[in-house]
Structure formats: structure tokens, C-alpha cells
Amino acid sequence: MPKTLTVNRGASDAVRALLRSLIEGGKVEGVFTLARVNNKGVGYALIRDPEKIEQAEPFYPWMPSSGGKQLSRLVSLSRRPRPLAVVLRPCELRAFVELVKLEQCRRDKLVLISSTCGGVYPVETLSDGNPDDRVPRYWNGLKAGEGQPDARDSCRACKHFIPYNADLTVALVGCGDLDEKCTFFVNSEAGQACLEGQGGVWGQSAVETEATEKLAAARDAERERQREELHLGSLGIEGLVGIFGKCVGCRSCREVCPICYCTLCDFDSAKYENEPAWFARELNSRKGVRVPPATLLFQMGRMVHMSVSCVGCGMCSDVCPVNIPVATLFSSVGEANQKLFDYVPGKDESQKPPFVKAELNELENLTV
Amino acid sequence: MAESFDPKILYVMCGWCGTGGAETASAYGMYYPENVRIFRVNCTGALSTVHMLRPLLEGADGLVISGCHPGDCHYDDGNFMARRKVALVKTILDSLGLDSDRLWFRYVAHGEARRFVDTAAEFTDHIKSKGPNPLATRSDT
Numbered sequence: 001m002p003k004t005l006t007v008n009r010g011a012s013d014a015v016r017a018l019l020r021s022l023i024e025g026g027k028v029e030g031v032f033t034l035a036r037v038n039n040k041g042v043g044y045a046l047i048r049d050p051e052k053i054e055q056a057e058p059f060y061p062w063m064p065s066s067g068g069k070q071l072s073r074l075v076s077l078s079r080r081p082r083p084l085a086v087v088l089r090p091c092e093l094r095a096f097v098e099l100v101k102l103e104q105c106r107r108d109k110l111v112l113i114s115s116t117c118g119g120v121y122p123v124e125t126l127s128d129g130n131p132d133d134r135v136p137r138y139w140n141g142l143k144a145g146e147g148q149p150d151a152r153d154s155c156r157a158c159k160h161f162i163p164y165n166a167d168l169t170v171a172l173v174g175c176g177d178l179d180e181k182c183t184f185f186v187n188s189e190a191g192q193a194c195l196e197g198q199g200g201v202w203g204q205s206a207v208e209t210e211a212t213e214k215l216a217a218a219r220d221a222e223r224e225r226q227r228e229e230l231h232l233g234s235l236g237i238e239g240l241v242g243i244f245g246k247c248v249g250c251r252s253c254r255e256v257c258p259i260c261y262c263t264l265c266d267f268d269s270a271k272y273e274n275e276p277a278w279f280a281r282e283l284n285s286r287k288g289v290r291v292p293p294a295t296l297l298f299q300m301g302r303m304v305h306m307s308v309s310c311v312g313c314g315m316c317s318d319v320c321p322v323n324i325p326v327a328t329l330f331s332s333v334g335e336a337n338q339k340l341f342d343y344v345p346g347k348d349e350s351q352k353p354p355f356v357k358a359e360l361n362e363l364e365n366l367t368v
Numbered sequence: 369m370a371e372s373f374d375p376k377i378l379y380v381m382c383g384w385c386g387t388g389g390a391e392t393a394s395a396y397g398m399y400y401p402e403n404v405r406i407f408r409v410n411c412t413g414a415l416s417t418v419h420m421l422r423p424l425l426e427g428a429d430g431l432v433i434s435g436c437h438p439g440d441c442h443y444d445d446g447n448f449m450a451r452r453k454v455a456l457v458k459t460i461l462d463s464l465g466l467d468s469d470r471l472w473f474r475y476v477a478h479g480e481a482r483r484f485v486d487t488a489a490e491f492t493d494h495i496k497s498k499g500p501n502p503l504a505t506r507s508d509t
């Protein structure tokens with residue numbers, strides 16, 4: 001069971017105070033967290049000025065972009081001279097760990113802080129009048145260990161809401177006293193070093209509680225319901241065309257996906273720039289062609305490229321302009337091939353991603 | 369109907385073993401069905417998953433891949449990487465309710481001329497009995 005430190009402050013305040021002291025004490029060079037932008041909405045920010053920490057909103061219930069993807073771009077592959085403190089949601093942290101494993105960035109010199117997660121609202125609601133109406137409702141839900149009915153589909157169906165690989169985990173789900181108290185769970189030496197000198201009461205307990213188990217069960221049921229609603233078990237060609245038929249080909253789902261890290265996506269490369277002769281050939285063989293062409297090829301191509309690492313964050317569904325449930329589909333397909341390779345993306349830092357190394361004795365029933 | 373269906377089959381083979389099998393077959397004057405189009409890659413492990421998917425979406429009725437027997441790969445584990453990729457593509461097809469049995473993976477060694485022509489014929493019969501690939505002829509995908 002991990003060591004814990006409980007402080008007499010509300011959760012967001014406690015994390016702000018910790019971040020501030022890390023900067024002031026010179027333990028980190030800066031912090032990476034959600035922060036208020038012009039007092040309207042939030043965005044990810046890199047902060048060094050201790051005074052600006054007041055604007056940090058580490059647990060604000062929106063995800064304007066995947067923090068895992070943004071962080072990976074900041075820390076790339078060269079060594080950082082000094083550490084950064086980072087606050088991410090569990091799925092963002094998983095995405096970041098996947099990107100480390102896929103050799104897109106480095107894990108070292110980072111203090112990773114995460115929390116048990118109640119989910120986020122769809123990003124479009126961030127600008128619909130007064131988004132802060134949703135904030136008190138969100139925190140009350142957390143205290144009761146419940147998610148919000150209008151949270152993202154993928155959040156309502158998420159089972160990995162207790163972070164893996166965080167140096168420090170802040171308990172939020174089911175914490176009735178989170179306005180007055182905050183408990184940090186220490187998962188590593190780096191996490192321990194951060195808390196040295198902080199006031200509070202030390203203890204020891206498990207981050208999993210009755211409340212987290214209850215929430216996990218509710219989300220399992222919701223995930224099944226969503227998949228049944230989309231008939232994911234028996235889509236077939238008609239079902240797929242039905243779902244992706246309205247795709248406008250904007251590629252937003254890929255742009256925001258933390259796992260799609262490619263600088264030039266295969267599907268934007270020259271090999272898909274079709275010559276007039278190609279269209280003529282399609283007219284001949286298929287008697288017609290969808291425009292833009294190759295929608296299913298793009299969607300299924302993205303599935304074969306990245307779904308084994310899909311963390312189910314829901315960014316893709318959130319930005320789709322025509323409301324295609326991209327994430328429900330990708331995480332369901334992803335889960336099938338994650339099961340095949342006994343792999344949970346972003347969980348075990350030492351387990352190689354499935355397409356780095358194959359084994360001699362596996363998949364023996366595949367050959368005909 | 370079944371008689372008039374001449375399936376388009378793509379046969380992807382490794383440049384070492386499968387191609388050797390095909391050469392041995394030609395040296396012995398063996399016959400394989402003419403609708404089978406051979407596509408040579410340096411190693412089946414170098415074949416990308418999109419290369420497996422694209423023919424099935426854009427025109428082929430079936431795709432068969434043959435690599436070296438376990439332990440024979442010139443690049444150590446290329447055939448096992450291919451096997452993983454095939455498993456991935458099949459799993460994705462299955463979980464979308466599409467036909468994953470239009471994709472085959474088999475080991476064929478350099479000297480196995482008979483096995484190569486048999487595979488080509490067997491796969492052609494298999495695809496003939498299935499009929500045309502419904503995905504490849506749609507104009508709304």
C-alpha cells in the first residue's frame with residue numbers, strides 16, 4: 001500500500017500550493033498544467049512564475065487537447081536539464097507513456113501528478129455560455145463517487161480512471177471532503193521527494209476504495225450499453241458505411257489523437273493523391289466512387305496503425321464536426337487487439353509495444 | 369454464377385522463400401491459376417498493415433501472404449512480425465463484422481514448389497466458393 005500525505009486544503013488548492021512550492025524551492029523548472037486563459041475556459045500552459053500558479057486549474061473538467069500529446073512535444077527526445085512538474089488526467093498520462101514507449105519523447109526529469117478521474121465534459125460545452133455552471137455539479141458528483149450524465153461518452157465508459165505510472169496520485173473519486181482535505185498517494189521516490197517539507201499528516205492506504213469500485217462497475221455497464229447501441233458486434237459493411245458515411249474527411253480525429261504522432265500521416269502522403277486515371281479506373285470497376293474517396297481506408301488504416309495503443313481518451317469523438325462516435329469505435333476495436341497481444345496501453349512501462357518485437361511461440365493457429 | 373466468377377487474388381510472397389518456391393515451381397513446369405497476381409516483397413515483415421487492408425478495400429477478392437517457416441527468416445523475426453500484423457488486421461476485420469477469411473497467412477519454403485502452387489489453387493477455390501468481395505465493389509466507402 002502506498003504512503004499518503006493528507007493536507008488540510010481543498011484538492012485544487014493543495015495541488016496549486018504544491019506546484020508553487022516546487023517552483024519556489026527550485027525543485028522544478030516549471031509546471032505543465034491546465035490553466036485559465038483570460039478567465040475564460042482553460043488551456044494547457046507551461047508556467048514558471050509562482051504568481052501565475054493561481055491560474056492553474058489542475059482538475060478543471062474539460063480536456064481542450066490531450067495533455068499527453070502536448071507534453072510529448074515539449075519534452076521530445078533530448079534530455080531536460082531540470083525537472084518539470086506535470087498534472088495530467090489518467091488517459092493523458094497513459095497516452096504520454098505510450099509515446100515514450102514509441103520513442104517520441106522521454107520520461108525522465110518529469111514529476112507526473114495525476115488523480116482518480118471523474119471524466120470531462122465535451123469540449124464544445126466549454127464555450128456554451130457559462131461553462132462554470134457545470135463545475136460545481138462536477139465536484140459534487142466526484143464527492144458522491146459519480147460521473148456526470150453529460151460527460152464525454154468515453155469518460156462515462158472509462159475503466160482506467162485510476163492512474164498508472166503517476167509519481168503522485170490525488171484521490172478525488174468518492175472523496176466527500178475534497179473541499180477541505182486532499183490526500184496524495186506516493187508511488188515513487190520522485191513523488192516522495194516532492195512532498196518532503198510539506199505539512200500534513202502521513203499515513204498509508206490504497207487508492208482503490210469502495211467508491212472507485214462502484215464507479216468502475218457503473219462504467220463497465222455504460223461501456224457495454226454504448227457498444228450495443230452502435231451494434232458494434234455486428235457492424236458489417238452497411239454498419240460501417242452507416243457510421244462513417246457522413247465523415248467529411250477533415251482529419252480532426254487524427255490531429256487531436258495523442259497516439260497519431262506522425263509528422264506526415266500515411267493517408268496524406270503522395271500515394272493517396274489520385275490521378276484522373278485512378279478515378280477513371282474506379283468508375284470502371286466500381287461504377288462510381290465516394291468523394292472524398294477512401295474514407296473507410298483512412299478510418300480502418302488509422303485503426304491498424306494506432307488502435308493497439310488507443311487509450312480511449314475521447315478526443316477524436318469530441319472534435320468530430322459531424323458527431324461520429326469515433327472513440328467508441330476505436331476503443332472497442334482497440335480493446336480487441338489489445339486483448340490479442342495482452343497489452344494495456346500506457347500501463348506497464350517495461351512492456352514493449354506489440355509491434356516492436358514478435359515472439360516465436362504465439363498466434364500458432366493463425367496460419368492456414 | 370460460380371463458374372463465371374474469376375477472383376482477383378493477390379499473393380504476397382517473401383523475396384527469399386516464397387519467391388524461391390515459385391521459381392522452383394516454374395523450373396518444374398508446374399501450373400498455378402492465372403488470376404493469382406504475385407507481389408514480391410523483400411520480407412513479409414516489411415509489408416505494412418495498410419498494404420494488407422488496401423487491396424481488400426480497393427479491388428482484391430482475397431489476399432494470401434506467404435513467409436518463411438519459423439526459424440528460417442533472413443531477418444530473424446520478419447515472418448513473426450508479419451504474423452502479428454496479419455493477426456491484427458484479422459482481429460480488426462472481425463471486430464467490425466467484416467470477413468477476415470479473405471486474408472490468409474502461410475509458410476512456404478524455398479524448395480516447396482508443390483506447396484506454393486497448391487496454396488495458390490487452394491486459396492483460389494476458397495475465394496471462389498465465397499464469391500466476390502463485397503467491399504471491393506462498393507462505391508460508397
Ligand code: SF4
Pocket residue numbers: 154253256257258259260309310311312313314315316317326327330331
Ligand atoms: S483514437 Fe480517439 S480515443 Fe483513441 S487515443 Fe486517439 S483520440 Fe483517444
Ligand code: SF4
Pocket residue numbers: 254259260261262264265266267301302305306
Ligand atoms: S493514421 Fe497512421 S500514419 Fe496517420 S498519423 Fe495516425 S499513425 Fe500516423
Ligand code: SF4
Pocket residue numbers: 246247248249250251252253254316319320321322323324326
Ligand atoms: S473528425 Fe469526423 S469528419 Fe473529421 S475525419 Fe474524423 S471522423 Fe471524419
